[in-house]
Amino acid sequence: MKLEEAIKSTNFKSEVQKAGLNILYTAWWIKTLSIKELKVFDLTHEQYNVLRILKGKYPELMCVKDIASRMIEKSSNVPRIIDRLETKNFIKRTQGEIDGRQTVIKLTTLGIEILEKASIKLNAIWDESISLSTQNASTLNNLLEQFRIKED
Amino acid sequence: MKLEEAIKSTNFKSEVQKAGLNILYTAWWIKTLSIKELKVFDLTHEQYNVLRILKGKYPELMCVKDIASRMIEKSSNVPRIIDRLETKNFIKRTQGEIDGRQTVIKLTTLGIEILEKASIKLNAIWDESISLSTQNASTLNNLLEQFRIKED
């Protein structure tokens, strides 16, 4: 669906403003797609993201701050996401030995299993639902970097 | 900042997966930028979006369903966003005359004033913070439509 149909509007201030709204809409579209698939595994989008980050370093452990710095949405409240993963026994918390302020997070076997299953499903859905050549994806990545270039 | 730095990761399954994460990250970046500016006007991102939609039809009135269909994030709970706008006297609710099930929303003078001021500020910030030529913005829009083409 074109953005114009999706938000029933054709009055954009500029092509750049339209691109901004288009990015916001597409992000919502991706999230909706993913959330629907993750529901089967009783995982939220953010819980999945945390498990994926932990897996990236496994069997190394990570502290909360390390996880937070790798989150896509930097304003996520990582301790609370971890609370829920701990309740489901997907991770285990221990106080840091070197630095007592840190909380060290360990993926459990159950956590690895769930992540494995969820990843397979989610990757399949992305492959199935997103149609873009590698070349076009690469151009898109460059344009998004360009969009954010004045970031501070 | 490049996506790789932003999420401290270089292991992407594919250029398409990277584009997906890049869209999610850029959407978060845009939202953060906007939220910061809107705070001065005591408006949230979604409250601003609803006011903007109402302004688009003004002085015509809109019902809740009409507003919802124009929201960027379709899963927004419009009645509750309207609750908060009503408390601040930015809008007024009345029961529909033709269809009694509908709630009809009217922008107040105060609502129009706030929106006007917030829009000027927000447009300025977007112009200032986003650097992309019209040509590149147009290409970006085409690629985002392509990305979502299998939408149902």
Place this chain on the structure above:
DNA sequence: TGGATATAGATGTATATACATCTATATTTG
């Protein structure tokens, strides 16, 4: 015309987002 069904929106619940504050441990520096 009156009971079944559909629609509009309000309301409830769990989790996330955005951000402030608090507590415990580490580090700095006077």
Place this chain on the structure above:
DNA sequence: CAAATATAGATGTATATACATCTATATCCA
């Protein structure tokens, strides 16, 4: 070394998101 400052993470609060359910009004149609 002790007091001041910094850092890690937990916790609190308002609002949003995602979705289910409930209520009131409208429409359908036998």
